[in-house]
Amino acid sequence: MPRYNPATIEPKWQAYWEQHRTFAAPRMPAAGKPKLYALDMFPYPSGDGLHVGHPEGYTATDIVCRAKRMQGVSVVHPMGFDAFGLPAEEHAIKTGEHPRVQTEKNIATFRRQLKMLGFSYDWSRELATTDVAYFTWTQWIFLTIYDTWFDREQQKGRPISELPIPSHIADQGAAAIHAYQDEHRLAYQTEAPVNWCPALGTVLANEEVKDGKSERGDHPVVRMPLRQWMMRITAYADRLEKELEPLDWPEGVKALQRNWIGRSLGAEVDFAIRGGAKLPARDSLRVYTTRPDTLFGATYMVISPEHAMVSTLTTPEHKAVVKAYCEQAAMKSDLDRTELAKDKTGVFTGSYAINPVNGEAIPIWVADYVLATYGTGAIMAVPAHDERDFEFATKYNIPIKQVVASKDGEEVTLPFCEQGVAVNSEKFDGLPTAEFKKKITAWLAEQGLGREAVNYKLRDWLFSRQRFWGEPFPLLHELDAAGNKTGRVVAVPKESLPVDLPHLDDFKPHGRPEPPLDKAPEEWLYPVIDGVRYKRETNTMPQWAGSCWYYLRFLDNKNSHAVIDHEIEKAWMPVDLYIGGAEHAVLHLLYSRFWHKVLYDRGVVSTPEPFQKLVNQGMILGENGEKMSKSRGNVVNPDEVVREYGADSLRLYEMFMGPLPDSKPWSMEGVSGVRNFLGRVWRLIIDEKADELCLSEALVDDAPSDEDLRMLHATIRAVTEDIDRLSFNTAIARMMEFVNHFTRLDRRPWACLQPFVLLLSPFAPHAAEELWQVLGHATTLAYEPWPEYDEAYLKSDTIELPVQVNGKVRGKVTVAADADQLTVLAVAKADGRIAEYLTGKKLVKEIVVPGRMVNFVVAG
RNA sequence: GCCGGAGUGGCGGAAUGGCAGACGCGCUGGACUCAAAAUCCAGUGCCCGCAAGGGCGUGAGGGUUCGACUCCCUCCUCCGGUACCA
Structure with a gap:
C-alpha cells in the first residue's frame, strides 16, 4: 500500500500550499533580510498547452526560490501570461468568437498545468497582458514615452514640456510648436511599408509572408506604405550598448545585443556635385564611411533608390532609366534586395561628384545594394577595398584603384579589406590605417568637408500593428469640420485610461489596409471632447508592449493608482535572476531595457537596468535529437x-x-x-x-x-x-x-x-x-x-594518493591527511610497485600536490 | 561569410591544470521468487591477457607543462543566430 505514489501525494500538497498560501510573498522584503526576485519569462498561452521546454527554466528558478526561502531570503516568484497574439485573433476571424474567450481558455489550461508541476509561485500576483487592468498601465507607459524627448547632451529622456523651442518656431505659434514637439517625441508617426494582402483583406506580419505570397492561402502580397507609430529606440542606442557591460548575462547574449545595436565609428564626408543639369555649385552629397582612409581610392558614388537627391542628381538623358530602376527597387521586398539578389545592379545618374581629397570627378550611380536606412543612404565606393564595391565595379567596368597595401609589403589580391598602410594617397602615403583615419578625419573637419560620425545598425522600432487583438493606442486625431484629420494628435489624459477595445460584431477583415479597429462603432471611434470631434488611433500595439514591463507589475499587480508603488519598486528591483529561452536574447530584452531606461529617466523606476542576472535554458530536443515539433511527431506532453x-x-x-x-x-x-x-x-x-x-x-x-x-x-x-x-x-x-x-x-x-x-x-x-x-x-x-x-566532518584522517611515474599512475598510497611532503614522498617511494619503477632510473624531479597526487619524473 | 555554443563509453552527462568517464540509462551476473514483475547486491571505456598486468583513449594535428578533457596555435564537424549596415 504505501508505495511511492505521486498521483496521490502531489495533488495533496498542491492543495495544502494553496490553502495555506504558503508561497505568498510579502508586499515588501522582510526588513534586514536579503531579497530575491526570481523571474521566469512568462509564456504565451498557446492552444497546445504547456510544452516540456517550459518547465525546464521554471523548475530551475523554483529550485532556487525554494532553497533561498529556507535560507532566510525574502523571495518573490510570480507567474503570468503574455496573452495577446495572432492565433486568438485568427480563431476569432474564423469563428466570430471574441479572442478573449479563446485566450482565457488557454490561460486556464496553462494555469492548471503549471499548478500541477508544483511551482512555488505567488499566484496572487498572477497577471495577463490582456487584462484591462494590466494594459491600462501599458497605455500609461506608452503615454509617458510619448511625453518624452531625448536630450542628446544629457543623454537622457526628459518631459516634452522641457523641450527647448527655437525662437523661429515659437514665432509661428501654437501649431508650429506642437508640430515641433511631435517631431521630438520618443513615439512618433511615419510612413512605413506593410505587407498588404488584397485577397485576405488584411495586413500581414513579415513571418506570415513567404516568397511574396501569403503563408495562408498563397495569395499575392504587395508592399505599400502606411501611417505607423515608431519608437525612437535609436536615441538610447549608446546607453543600451554601454550599460550592458556590468550585467551578469551570458557573454553570447551581450554580444548578440551589441551586434544588433551595431555601433560603428567613422566619418561623414561631403562630396561636391559637378555636372548636374540644374545643380547649384554649393550642392553636395554626404556619405558615411568607416574607412575615410580609403578616400583616395573612391572611384564612384552610390545613392540608394530612395535617396532624396535621386531626381536632382539624375540628368535628363538618364531620367527614364533611373526612374524605371527605382520603381523596380521599390517593388522588391527586403528579402529580394538581399538574399535573393546576390547579383548587384545599378544605373548611372549622369552626375559626377568631386572627391574632396584630390578634386577628381567620379560618377554617381543609383544601386539598391545601398540601404536608404543606414548612414546617409549614400556611399563613396572604394572597389579596391570593399567586396561589394569590387563586385559592382567589376560588373560595370568602373576603375579600381588600390590605396591600401599590406603592412609587410607583400602583394595583396583585391579587394583587400583589412587594415594596412596607405599608398597612392599623396602626402598620406605610408600611414597605417588607424592613424590615417584619425588624420584625414581631422583634416576633413578643418576644411569643413566632413566630421567624425557614429552610426548604428539599430533602427527605430515599428511599434504599431494593424490588428484587433492588441492594446489600443491612447491617442486621438483631431478632425476638422469636413471630418478630415488636421494632423494634430492629442493624448488621452492618463486619468481617463484605459482605452478599452471596442465591441465588434464580427472580426472579419473589412478589406482595407487600415487597421480592423476602423470597423469600431461610431461612439468609440469618434469621441467628441469640448466640442471638438476626434478619431481614435486605430492601430494597436505589438505583442512586445505587454512583455516589456510585466516584471514591474508583478511587484504591485493590484495597484490602481500607479504602475507600481515607489517603495515597493525600490525594495524589490532589479530582477535578480531571469531565466528564459535564448529566442528572446535580442528583441524582448532590448525593448524591455529601452522602456526601463525611459522609465528610469522619468523617475518611475530607480534602477538603470531591469534584469541583473540572465540565464538562457537550452532547448529540449525530441528523443531522436531533433527539435520537438508536431510535424516531426516527437513532441513530449x-x-x-x-x-x-x-x-x-x-x-x-x-x-x-x-x-x-x-x-x-x-x-x-x-x-x-x-x-x-x-x-x-x-x-x-x-x-x-x-x-x-x-x-x-x-x-x-x-x-x-x-x-x-x-x-x-x-x-x-x-x-x-x-x-x-x-x-x-x-x-x-x-x-x-x-x-x-x-x-x-x-x-x-x-x-x-x-x-x-x-x-x-x-x-x-x-x-x-x-x-x-x-x-x-x-x-x-x-x-x-x-x-x-x-x-x-568532511575531513578524513587518512587519504589515498595516486602516485605517478612520468605522469602515469603506477600506484596508490595511503597517508595521514596532514602528512608533510617528505613523509608523502617517503611513503610513495617505499611502495613496492613504485620502487620497481624507480630502481635503476635517475630521479629528475619529485612533485607533491598536497592532498591530490605525487609524481616522480625519471630519466634513463 | 561573420558572431555565438558544442564535440568525452552503447546513450545522457561528470571532471576547468593533478586518479578521465562521478551520477543516471542500458547491458551482464547474482540474491529473493514455484515463476515473473518489483526490489536489493555486484560488474560494465576499448584492445591484449587465464590472471597479475600492459597498451590505447576526451573531434584531428601541433605547442606549453613534471602533468592537458581543461591553457595556446592551426584545422574539421555539428547546432543556434545573423547576413549587402559601407
Missing part, C-alpha cells in the same frame, strides 16, 4: 509525463538531463531513472511493505558513523553550492550518491536522513513534504532552516 511518473519526476528529470543552458535530447528511460531514484528515497525512509504509511524499521536513533556524517555533510555542501551555481544535474547526482550510501545500511541514522529530506525538497517538493510529514512534522518544510554543513 508534460501531462502524460506527470500522469505516468509524477511532477516530481518530471522536474527532477529535466534538471538531471544536463547543464541548464545546454540543448539536450529527451529520454523516457531517463525519466524512469529519476522516478526510480525517488522510489529509493521513499524506501530509505518508508516501510513499503507495511499496510499503513509508517517509517522503515531501518530508520534508527543510532549516532551516525564518521562515514555517515562525512556523506551527509559532503552532500549538504555540494547541493548548496550546486544550487547557487545553477548546476542542478550535479546536485542531483550527489543526492543519488547519498541515497546509494544509506540504502546499503540496514541501520540508517535518523539524524542523517531528516536533513536530506530538506535538501531534496526544492527539487522534488511533493515527495519531500510527504516524507517530512511522515517524519513527524505537522507543517510544511518550505520555511525550515536549510541544513548547514560542518567542515570538520
Whole structure:
C-alpha cells in the first residue's frame, strides 16, 4: 500500500500550499533580510498547452526560490501570461468568437498545468497582458514615452514640456510648436511599408509572408506604405550598448545585443556635385564611411533608390532609366534586395561628384545594394577595398584603384579589406590605417568637408500593428469640420485610461489596409471632447508592449493608482535572476531595457537596468535529437509525463538531463531513472511493505558513523553550492550518491536522513513534504532552516594518493591527511610497485600536490 | 561569410591544470521468487591477457607543462543566430 505514489501525494500538497498560501510573498522584503526576485519569462498561452521546454527554466528558478526561502531570503516568484497574439485573433476571424474567450481558455489550461508541476509561485500576483487592468498601465507607459524627448547632451529622456523651442518656431505659434514637439517625441508617426494582402483583406506580419505570397492561402502580397507609430529606440542606442557591460548575462547574449545595436565609428564626408543639369555649385552629397582612409581610392558614388537627391542628381538623358530602376527597387521586398539578389545592379545618374581629397570627378550611380536606412543612404565606393564595391565595379567596368597595401609589403589580391598602410594617397602615403583615419578625419573637419560620425545598425522600432487583438493606442486625431484629420494628435489624459477595445460584431477583415479597429462603432471611434470631434488611433500595439514591463507589475499587480508603488519598486528591483529561452536574447530584452531606461529617466523606476542576472535554458530536443515539433511527431506532453511518473519526476528529470543552458535530447528511460531514484528515497525512509504509511524499521536513533556524517555533510555542501551555481544535474547526482550510501545500511541514522529530506525538497517538493510529514512534522518544510554543513566532518584522517611515474599512475598510497611532503614522498617511494619503477632510473624531479597526487619524473 | 555554443563509453552527462568517464540509462551476473514483475547486491571505456598486468583513449594535428578533457596555435564537424549596415 504505501508505495511511492505521486498521483496521490502531489495533488495533496498542491492543495495544502494553496490553502495555506504558503508561497505568498510579502508586499515588501522582510526588513534586514536579503531579497530575491526570481523571474521566469512568462509564456504565451498557446492552444497546445504547456510544452516540456517550459518547465525546464521554471523548475530551475523554483529550485532556487525554494532553497533561498529556507535560507532566510525574502523571495518573490510570480507567474503570468503574455496573452495577446495572432492565433486568438485568427480563431476569432474564423469563428466570430471574441479572442478573449479563446485566450482565457488557454490561460486556464496553462494555469492548471503549471499548478500541477508544483511551482512555488505567488499566484496572487498572477497577471495577463490582456487584462484591462494590466494594459491600462501599458497605455500609461506608452503615454509617458510619448511625453518624452531625448536630450542628446544629457543623454537622457526628459518631459516634452522641457523641450527647448527655437525662437523661429515659437514665432509661428501654437501649431508650429506642437508640430515641433511631435517631431521630438520618443513615439512618433511615419510612413512605413506593410505587407498588404488584397485577397485576405488584411495586413500581414513579415513571418506570415513567404516568397511574396501569403503563408495562408498563397495569395499575392504587395508592399505599400502606411501611417505607423515608431519608437525612437535609436536615441538610447549608446546607453543600451554601454550599460550592458556590468550585467551578469551570458557573454553570447551581450554580444548578440551589441551586434544588433551595431555601433560603428567613422566619418561623414561631403562630396561636391559637378555636372548636374540644374545643380547649384554649393550642392553636395554626404556619405558615411568607416574607412575615410580609403578616400583616395573612391572611384564612384552610390545613392540608394530612395535617396532624396535621386531626381536632382539624375540628368535628363538618364531620367527614364533611373526612374524605371527605382520603381523596380521599390517593388522588391527586403528579402529580394538581399538574399535573393546576390547579383548587384545599378544605373548611372549622369552626375559626377568631386572627391574632396584630390578634386577628381567620379560618377554617381543609383544601386539598391545601398540601404536608404543606414548612414546617409549614400556611399563613396572604394572597389579596391570593399567586396561589394569590387563586385559592382567589376560588373560595370568602373576603375579600381588600390590605396591600401599590406603592412609587410607583400602583394595583396583585391579587394583587400583589412587594415594596412596607405599608398597612392599623396602626402598620406605610408600611414597605417588607424592613424590615417584619425588624420584625414581631422583634416576633413578643418576644411569643413566632413566630421567624425557614429552610426548604428539599430533602427527605430515599428511599434504599431494593424490588428484587433492588441492594446489600443491612447491617442486621438483631431478632425476638422469636413471630418478630415488636421494632423494634430492629442493624448488621452492618463486619468481617463484605459482605452478599452471596442465591441465588434464580427472580426472579419473589412478589406482595407487600415487597421480592423476602423470597423469600431461610431461612439468609440469618434469621441467628441469640448466640442471638438476626434478619431481614435486605430492601430494597436505589438505583442512586445505587454512583455516589456510585466516584471514591474508583478511587484504591485493590484495597484490602481500607479504602475507600481515607489517603495515597493525600490525594495524589490532589479530582477535578480531571469531565466528564459535564448529566442528572446535580442528583441524582448532590448525593448524591455529601452522602456526601463525611459522609465528610469522619468523617475518611475530607480534602477538603470531591469534584469541583473540572465540565464538562457537550452532547448529540449525530441528523443531522436531533433527539435520537438508536431510535424516531426516527437513532441513530449508534460501531462502524460506527470500522469505516468509524477511532477516530481518530471522536474527532477529535466534538471538531471544536463547543464541548464545546454540543448539536450529527451529520454523516457531517463525519466524512469529519476522516478526510480525517488522510489529509493521513499524506501530509505518508508516501510513499503507495511499496510499503513509508517517509517522503515531501518530508520534508527543510532549516532551516525564518521562515514555517515562525512556523506551527509559532503552532500549538504555540494547541493548548496550546486544550487547557487545553477548546476542542478550535479546536485542531483550527489543526492543519488547519498541515497546509494544509506540504502546499503540496514541501520540508517535518523539524524542523517531528516536533513536530506530538506535538501531534496526544492527539487522534488511533493515527495519531500510527504516524507517530512511522515517524519513527524505537522507543517510544511518550505520555511525550515536549510541544513548547514560542518567542515570538520568532511575531513578524513587518512587519504589515498595516486602516485605517478612520468605522469602515469603506477600506484596508490595511503597517508595521514596532514602528512608533510617528505613523509608523502617517503611513503610513495617505499611502495613496492613504485620502487620497481624507480630502481635503476635517475630521479629528475619529485612533485607533491598536497592532498591530490605525487609524481616522480625519471630519466634513463 | 561573420558572431555565438558544442564535440568525452552503447546513450545522457561528470571532471576547468593533478586518479578521465562521478551520477543516471542500458547491458551482464547474482540474491529473493514455484515463476515473473518489483526490489536489493555486484560488474560494465576499448584492445591484449587465464590472471597479475600492459597498451590505447576526451573531434584531428601541433605547442606549453613534471602533468592537458581543461591553457595556446592551426584545422574539421555539428547546432543556434545573423547576413549587402559601407
